[in-house]
Amino acid sequence: SQDPLKWWAAKEAAYPSVAVIARHILAVPASSVPAERIFSLGGNIVTNKRTKLTSSNVDSLIFLAKNMP
Secondary structure, three states, X not given: OOOHHHHHHHHOOOOHHHXXXXXXXXXXXXXXXXXXXXXXXXXXXXXXXXXXXXXXXHHHHHHHHHHOO
16 A cells, blocks of 8 residues: 555665665556557467467567567
């Protein structure tokens, strides 16, 4: 029921190194956009004409599509 950023601000003197890391991590806003993009990409790769692809091939194609320039 307490704000984690406020808690770490209060405990910063006791845990200075961890407080810096906690503030950095806790300040990142939650977002589902990257996951939605991957699902969309998967839907573009697995089409009616590509129903015989194995799951490992689909994983490889998604990985390549997301990581190739």
